Amino acid sequence: MSTTIGRIFDLTVQKHHDKEALYDVRKGTRFTYGEWSLEVNRLANALSGSGVKKGDLVSTFLFNTEELATAFFACAKLGAVFNPINFRLMSEEVAYILADASPKVVLFEQALEQVVSGIHTRFPDIAFWYIDGDAPEYAASYHEKVQSAAADEIKADISEQDLYAIMYTSGTTGRPKGVMHKHRNMVEQSLIVMASTNLNASDIGLVTAPMFHCAELHCAFLPRVHAGGKNVLLHHFEPKKVLELIHTEKITKLFAAPTMWNMILQEDLKQYNLESLNLGLYGAAPMAPALVRACHSQLGIKLVQAYGMTEMGPAITFLSEEDQLTKAGSAGQAGLNHEIRIIRPNEDGPSDPNDILPPGESGEIIVKGPCMMSGYYNLNEASEKALYKGWYHSGDIGYLDHEGYLWVKDRVDDMIISGGENIYPREVEDLLHEHEGILDAAVVGQPDDSWGETVIAFVVKKNAAVTEEELDEWCRNSDSLANYKRPRKYIFVEALPRNASGKIQKFMLRKQMEEMFAKGQSK
Numbered sequence: 001m002s003t004t005i006g007r008i009f010d011l012t013v014q015k016h017h018d019k020e021a022l023y024d025v026r027k028g029t030r031f032t033y034g035e036w037s038l039e040v041n042r043l044a045n046a047l048s049g050s051g052v053k054k055g056d057l058v059s060t061f062l063f064n065t066e067e068l069a070t071a072f073f074a075c076a077k078l079g080a081v082f083n084p085i086n087f088r089l090m091s092e093e094v095a096y097i098l099a100d101a102s103p104k105v106v107l108f109e110q111a112l113e114q115v116v117s118g119i120h121t122r123f124p125d126i127a128f129w130y131i132d133g134d135a136p137e138y139a140a141s142y143h144e145k146v147q148s149a150a151a152d153e154i155k156a157d158i159s160e161q162d163l164y165a166i167m168y169t170s171g172t173t174g175r176p177k178g179v180m181h182k183h184r185n186m187v188e189q190s191l192i193v194m195a196s197t198n199l200n201a202s203d204i205g206l207v208t209a210p211m212f213h214c215a216e217l218h219c220a221f222l223p224r225v226h227a228g229g230k231n232v233l234l235h236h237f238e239p240k241k242v243l244e245l246i247h248t249e250k251i252t253k254l255f256a257a258p259t260m261w262n263m264i265l266q267e268d269l270k271q272y273n274l275e276s277l278n279l280g281l282y283g284a285a286p287m288a289p290a291l292v293r294a295c296h297s298q299l300g301i302k303l304v305q306a307y308g309m310t311e312m313g314p315a316i317t318f319l320s321e322e323d324q325l326t327k328a329g330s331a332g333q334a335g336l337n338h339e340i341r342i343i344r345p346n347e348d349g350p351s352d353p354n355d356i357l358p359p360g361e362s363g364e365i366i367v368k369g370p371c372m373m374s375g376y377y378n379l380n381e382a383s384e385k386a387l388y389k390g391w392y393h394s395g396d397i398g399y400l401d402h403e404g405y406l407w408v409k410d411r412v413d414d415m416i417i418s419g420g421e422n423i424y425p426r427e428v429e430d431l432l433h434e435h436e437g438i439l440d441a442a443v444v445g446q447p448d449d450s451w452g453e454t455v456i457a458f459v460v461k462k463n464a465a466v467t468e469e470e471l472d473e474w475c476r477n478s479d480s481l482a483n484y485k486r487p488r489k490y491i492f493v494e495a496l497p498r499n500a501s502g503k504i505q506k507f508m509l510r511k512q513m514e515e516m517f518a519k520g521q522s523k
Contacts, residue, residue, distance in 0.1 A: 002160040004183040006077035008190070008226050013037045016201060016228040024066040025245065026235040033228075036070070038151040043074035046149035047105060050127060054079030054156055057103035057166065061085045061094065061112050064211050064233045067131045067142060069221070071107060072211075075165075076183070079156040080104075082165040083178075084212035087111075088499075091118040093176075097168055098123055100378060101178060105129055107142060160184035166377050167214055169310050178377030179310045186218055188370040189313040192336045193223040196318045197253065197279060197304055201228035204276075206251045208234040208242055209260065209502075214314045215283055219306055220255040239263045243272045250276040257502025258287040259440065265294055266439075277301050283308065283315070288433035289328040296324070307331035307408060311392055313371030316340065317406050329430065331398070331406040338369035341391070342400055350388035362399045362409055362424075366391040397424065414506055416445035416453050423455060423485050425506075431481050435474050437463035442496050442504045443487065446513055457487035458509050460495060491516070 017034040024030075031039065052058060058080045062068045068084065075082040083101050085094060094115055098106070103126060108116050110132040120128055120138050128139040135141045164183040168176040193199070205224045209216040211233075224231050232249050234241060237260055245251060254277060256264070261282060280295060283306035295303055302321040308314035317340070319332030334340045342363040344355040357363040368391050375383035386393055397415060398408040409415075409424035416423040425443035432441035440460035445453035459471070468490040475486035497508040 002158065002183070003187050004076060004158050004160050004162070005164055005186060005222070006073060006158060008187060008222075009037070009040065009073045009076065012225055012228050019201070019228065020230050021225070022066060022069060023230070023232045023249070025233060025241075027066065029066060031066070039066075039070050039146070040073045040077065041151045041153060042146045042149040043070050044078040044154040045152065046145040047074060047078055047080060048154060049149060050105065050145070052078065052080050052104045054158065055081065055163070057081045057083050057101050059083040059085055059098065059101065059103040059106045060212070061087060061106055061108040061116065062131070062212075063087050063109065063111065063235045064207050065109065065131065065235065066233060067107060067109075068211055069231070069233065072217070072221075073225075077154050077156065077158075079158045079162060081163050084165075084167065084217070086168070086212050087210065089115075091115045095119045095122060097176065097178075098126065101166060101168075107131060108139075158183070160187065163374070167212075167310055177379055177382060180374045180377055181313065181371075182374060185313055185371045185373070186222065188337070189218050189315065190223045190226045192371070193219045193306070193315060194227055195336060196306075196315075196320075197223070197281060199223050199227040199229065199253070203227065203229035203252045204232065204250060205229060205253045205255075206232050206234060206242065206245055206249070208237045209255055209257060210236075214310050215257075215306070215308075216255055218313055219281065219283070219315055220253070224253075237263075239267050243267055243269070243274070246274050246277050247272040252276055253279045253281065255281040255283070258282055258291055259498060259502050261287070261295055262291055262439065265291075265298055269298060274299060274301075279304060279321075281306060288430050290430075290434045292324055292328055305332055307406065309392075309394060309396075311373045311386065311394075312367060312369065313373075315371075316367045316369060319405075323405075327405055329407065330401075331408045333404050333406070334367075335369070338367060340365065340367050340400065340406060342366075342398065345397075350385050350393055353389045353391045357399070359400050359402045362397055365394045365396045365398045365406070365408070367394065368392065414444070416443075416455060418445070418448070418451045418453050418455065418484060425455075428455060428457070428475075428481065428485055428487065431475060431478055432457060432459065432471070435466075435471065437461060437466035437470070440496050442506065442509060444506050444509050444513060446489070446517070454488045455485060456489050456491065456513060458491050458493050458496060460493060 013033045021033040021036050022031045058075050060068050105127045107129050129142040130139040131142040160183045165181050166178040211217050280301045280303050303324050305319035306315040308316040316338050317332040342357045343351045345364045351364050428443045429441050439462040442458045446456045448454045497505040
């Protein structure tokens, strides 16, 4: 029998039928696994009754809701291809994905209705289902569809090698690409995360990072269902609400991007009983060593880092609790059944997987493992380049130390070359994060006639009194940063632009910098 995502769900339901499985905080609804299974079956039958067949796409344009969680497994059992869309996207960006993916049905909610209302007429062949209250005239009521459908098991012949989802990348450098994953890929990912985080049926996880992103969906939500644990769904991230739910629901595990952990730490933690929380999982972006230490000291939790990318499911390495201090700044070691190589970058095309660099030398990170995508949807040339010779070419720069720990320096595109010297922004950013007056920081290169590029730092202040002169002195006095690497200019901003996974969108900072520079030149 094939091991599919739908089969995982059914086995958990059989084993934990009367155990609470899901709590949607916004609606106040709670489901046992048995109750949730009926909802999943009803939605699968409702989709089937509306003409959705195996291989057809179903898109969700939703925050973290019970409907998204239910659609995830309903699609898996029906054999439909699940396509969660980033709720932060604007109308033209959503339209691009709908045109590329061609779903049969789109589920959406009130908070996003304005986006959908502006584009739905372009897609007469798509059925739009509304999950909140009275549906707009162009949409059907999700709950009327589901309530009128049978709760019988759906009959579908699904293989573990069938396509399970198309997940669009975050688009840090340009148009998002549809990453194709098969059922077996994500079953493997779930098993790897379960083993790496000691998940079991007693765990209660808080879903606060966006479920449309694979970090939350595949590294937190799905493994908890796989293990028979409980998921508490928070519609969207709110630091105070996160702390309240840890306190009231006795949350044991929480995934959050580093910027989210940072925001949690800014709250008055003494108001809450956080003793139940035993593990914090972080990823999607590097965590500065100073933030790691703060999580340990202020929250008293164990930490596990996962590093990866949508194309790999996402997790390819893990940094365990035991290594958080001794290997602070590292992404950890390769996950189960994964192989990582550091190879010499090739500017003229895909790098050769056999041009392997020795430990300690930086190059492009490539990886091979059981969770690797089958390719990009409708993009054969990009797929061939990314999966050259059977390895996924990440575009990230890093090195392996002599103990096999991966150290991620930056994106190939983000490296700054000043006076012929390579500068990796992360090492500058880590030093800036150590300053008590800085809440967030990002570094980019500014074109310079004399040096090629100079280092520019965008800074979010924690302390309003922080000045450019103070930060310059901080970097000058550091024994961990060479003088040529220090920022030559500091730009203070209210917030840094980040995508859904928490990664800084440096192309937007470069654009902002170019506009500022152009205005300065015109004066």
